[in-house]
Amino acid sequence: MxxxxxxxxxxxxxxxxxxxxxxxxxxxxxxxxxxxxxxxxxxxxxxxxxxxxxxxxxxxxxxxxxxxxxxxxxxxxxxxxxxxxxxxxxxxxxxxxxxxxxxxxxxxxxxxxxxxxxxxxxxxxxxxxxxxxxxxxxxxxxxxxxxxxxxxxxxxxxxxxxxxxxxxxxxxxxxxxxxxxxxxxxxxxxxxxxxxxxxxxGVAWNAIAREAIMRDPAWQGGHYHGTGAAPEAGMGVARMIGHVTYLSAPALDDRFGRRLQAGDDISHTITGAEYQIESYLRHQAGSFVRRFDANTYLYLSRALTYFxxxxxxxxxxxxxxxxxxxxxxxxxxxxxxxxxxxxxxxxxxxxxxxxxxxxxxxxxxxxxxxxxxxxxxxxxxxxxxxxxxxxxxx
Amino acid sequence: MxxxxxxxxxxxxxxxxxxxxxxxxxxxxxxxxxxxxxxxxxxxxxxxxxxxxxxxxxxxxxxxxxxxxxxxxxxxxxxxxxxxxxxxxxxxxxxxxxxxxxxxxxxxxxxxxxxxxxxxxxxxxxxxxxxxxxxxxxxxxxxxxxxxxxxxxxxxxxxxxxxxxxxxxxxxxxxxxxxxxxxxxxxxxxxxxxxxxxxxxGVAWNAIAREAIMRDPAWQGGHYHGTGAAPEAGMGVARMIGHVTYLSAPALDDRFGRRLQAGDDISHTITGAEYQIESYLRHQAGSFVRRFDANTYLYLSRALTYFxxxxxxxxxxxxxxxxxxxxxxxxxxxxxxxxxxxxxxxxxxxxxxxxxxxxxxxxxxxxxxxxxxxxxxxxxxxxxxxxxxxxxxx
CATH class of the missing domain: 3.40.50.1820 (Alpha/Beta hydrolase fold, catalytic domain)
Known part of the structure; x- marks a missing residue:
């Protein structure tokens, strides 16, 4: 094409x-x-x-x-x-x-x-x-x-x-x-x-995503611009939530299943990304926060909830x-x-x-x-x- | 009975x-x-x-x-x-x-x-x-x-x-x-x-809930006990996610629908709980963090994901x-x-x-x-x- x-x-x-x-x-x-x-x-x-x-x-x-x-x-x-x-x-x-x-x-x-x-x-x-x-x-x-x-x-x-x-x-x-x-x-x-x-x-998912952003101390009541900080941690969580809701459970099964990220056995980790789906979500969150403004996320999420x-x-x-x-x-x-x-x-x-x-x-x-x-x-x-x-x- | x-x-x-x-x-x-x-x-x-x-x-x-x-x-x-x-x-x-x-x-x-x-x-x-x-x-x-x-x-x-x-x-x-x-x-x-x-x-939802806790600065790498702080903000988000996944979409529609928390019209708020479902989730998060330990949440979520x-x-x-x-x-x-x-x-x-x-x-x-x-x-x-x-x- x-x-x-x-x-x-x-x-x-x-x-x-x-x-x-x-x-x-x-x-x-x-x-x-x-x-x-x-x-x-x-x-x-x-x-x-x-x-x-x-x-x-x-x-x-x-x-x-x-x-x-x-x-x-x-x-x-x-x-x-x-x-x-x-x-x-x-x-x-x-x-x-x-x-x-x-x-x-x-x-x-x-x-x-x-x-x-x-x-x-x-x-x-x-x-x-x-x-x-x-x-x-x-x-x-x-x-x-x-x-x-x-x-x-x-x-x-x-x-x-x-x-x-x-x-x-x-x-x-x-x-x-x-x-x-x-x-x-x-x-x-x-x-x-x-x-x-x-x-x-859908109202609930959007509310939780906004909570994740607003509960991040770096959000600073919405006035983080110019402070050198941004609620990236919270917006990463918001993006992960969004991402899972945008896809179907069978699609995630097909793409990731329960496959481990590395090796044949679990590595007994709380902080690490053990499963491919865990690593994928972290990657998605990381790339999203680099290109998107958290306040815009809040405002657009609110607008689509209000519609x-x-x-x-x-x-x-x-x-x-x-x-x-x-x-x-x-x-x-x-x-x-x-x-x-x-x-x-x-x-x-x-x-x-x-x-x-x-x-x-x-x-x-x-x-x-x-x-x-x-x-x-x-x-x-x-x-x-x-x-x-x-x-x-x- | x-x-x-x-x-x-x-x-x-x-x-x-x-x-x-x-x-x-x-x-x-x-x-x-x-x-x-x-x-x-x-x-x-x-x-x-x-x-x-x-x-x-x-x-x-x-x-x-x-x-x-x-x-x-x-x-x-x-x-x-x-x-x-x-x-x-x-x-x-x-x-x-x-x-x-x-x-x-x-x-x-x-x-x-x-x-x-x-x-x-x-x-x-x-x-x-x-x-x-x-x-x-x-x-x-x-x-x-x-x-x-x-x-x-x-x-x-x-x-x-x-x-x-x-x-x-x-x-x-x-x-x-x-x-x-x-x-x-x-x-x-x-x-x-x-x-x-x-x-x-399910692996994804659990991972996101753990991320919400671990990304809360009050988690302090998991050593918050005795510091006077705890990752309540993050665990609240984790609980909200859990709560929505525990219930069905039709059940939420029946119970809450799109009903507003107060009044007949929206109040144009980003931070406020406008819908009943939003208020409910905040309430659930608040009562949960008062009775549950965030690290236990992380460990049990990891264990059930590993199973x-x-x-x-x-x-x-x-x-x-x-x-x-x-x-x-x-x-x-x-x-x-x-x-x-x-x-x-x-x-x-x-x-x-x-x-x-x-x-x-x-x-x-x-x-x-x-x-x-x-x-x-x-x-x-x-x-x-x-x-x-x-x-x-x-």
Missing amino acids: KSVGRVETQYLDLPAPVPLDCGRELSPVRVAYETYGTLAPGGDNVILVCHALSGDAHAAGVSAEPAAAGTRDGFGAEDRDGAAGAALGWWDGMIGPGKAFDTDRYFVVCTNLLGGCRGTTGPSSIDPGTGRSYGSDFPVVTVADMVRVQKAALDALGVRRLAAVAGGSLGGMQALEWAVRYPDLVDAVVAIASTHGLHAQ DLARQHGGGSLPRALSGLRARTLLIAFSSDWLYPPAASADIADALRGLGKEVEYHVIEAPYGHDSFLLEEARQTPLIQRFLAGEGGA | KSVGRVETQYLDLPAPVPLDCGRELSPVRVAYETYGTLAPGGDNVILVCHALSGDAHAAGVSAEPAAAGTRDGFGAEDRDGAAGAALGWWDGMIGPGKAFDTDRYFVVCTNLLGGCRGTTGPSSIDPGTGRSYGSDFPVVTVADMVRVQKAALDALGVRRLAAVAGGSLGGMQALEWAVRYPDLVDAVVAIASTHGLHAQ DLARQHGGGSLPRALSGLRARTLLIAFSSDWLYPPAASADIADALRGLGKEVEYHVIEAPYGHDSFLLEEARQTPLIQRFLAGEGGA
Whole structure:
């Protein structure tokens, strides 16, 4: 498959303060973004791609900067990091000439989301009021706030209408929020491995990950920037938790089983990594803390926990929340995804069907759990291509 | 149901050093234990009950000491803690007159396991070589070592033979180890919600919990005893992880859903407990760290991760490991237990059947996940009673 080739992240500063759900206004706001393909003269070929918790604006092509690698730098992540520091986008298998999001036809935009740490304004940005990083003084943002910022950025880029909004996980939440918030601007939604509201266990995992960060003394109440310390120990634990929840138990059995890291017998160690899975988790934690900001982790984890279409838009009713939606909707879930189980996508599909809206819902049988949205590119591609071409079947 | 009534934990000091799998010898070793019922003159009515990670010797009846509450002090745990500090044993619903382990007939013994923090020698005990707590100088113990200590304790109590060994989770591992290690001494095994070897995801959860403790600076390399500090922050995170893995996702949905802790709308907080499940986890973590030693958590988590019948006794083959077993075996698993899934019990049952041994295997449909072994007493009781009476069917 061809790639979009060499890309560079660009930046724009929003012209006006952004009003937030919490009641505060944020200013200035910078947005990091990348684009792939060419904007059609009529402006009717734009697809906004939204990233997940640990992703960034670098969704496709090769960048000279190190990759953030989507929500996942585990299984097969080796493939993502090219040689000599060149990094492949986190959804490169899905975005490019002839791919699911075909850059020969579409103008694909991806922005680093509000609260992020990869170029868009977030907790590590400078607070103009103090001249230092916001830290935990950064306003608590929601998925709706992320979408407001994307909207303002697209306005600044001259994009008036979206042929589609697409994303997986937290990215899928943004896509759904777009369609509900701006029903007249969105023609189609592709929400993958996502939900209208995380289930209790998902709320719990996110809470525990945040606890691990906030209980690290190096967090310093959220004001660790500039102190020379950072809650790396706690964020490592958070990442380990996340990693296990992104994968399925059978996938871990297949990949690691109970294999020892070295030798034929246990070495009776409390502190050492005895099993391959233990060593793998430590490695994942170590590489993650080097590239990600702990406060961004807290803020994005909170935002995706808060996301609740029914509560925010429907007074508790999902059908009411979706009643104004005008976009065609494609929902894809994965059979082994226990963090964002298919049932949530099925809820959305049922509600949309009940409202007489155009919706397709597919469950892909895949063993990799939630991370399937990053790994099962070959099986998502025809579904997305047919859907975008208006040829999908319910 | 009648209770065994008022009980008191007793203590005995083993007469000889205990040789351990790691090659070291441990001495002195004290064992905390409780007994319920009366030892028959022929000594043929003894049932050893083995506890799980966070349990203790107080399995039944009412103690004046605060309860350890088994592996679980969550759903329904309120029932366990009597008024005015009197604490009900962690398996009181299963042990007593007319109960699954009927104290009108059997003499039931429960010991706090080696490495524990509730009376039996463990990392918080005094190292005679230094006069201070062992801390992380305590030898890394295995389930086999726990069983060796139980054997020595039973010898000291004059018990020569076991009518049955029973336990859930880590307790079930001990029961299986007993039957394999001392085939001539064990007539029956009851292993509930247990396994012959934790799957990769279980290894991962345990590793992450240990990381959370060891990454807490208050752990101090394992030598926090006597410093006035303890890794409570890290152990709180470990406990939260454990708690979620002990319960099923549907059980959390039923109990908590996405209900907010206070008010009708979110309060935009990073540090606060916004959802009921978040508040619940914090509460569970807080009460656990007050009653449990972090090093014991590390050592027991390591021991249960190491447990691997096939590797330890069969050169990698489960049937070979079980080939010398002479006890009748009852295996109970729970449909929603994803930490110790039924598949592992099924493996054991298949291996025993293949060897022509007497085995019963039941999967109880229950929604509570791994904690079902502490909660589904009513449905386990007839299975256990019939099995112990020799009336079970395969």
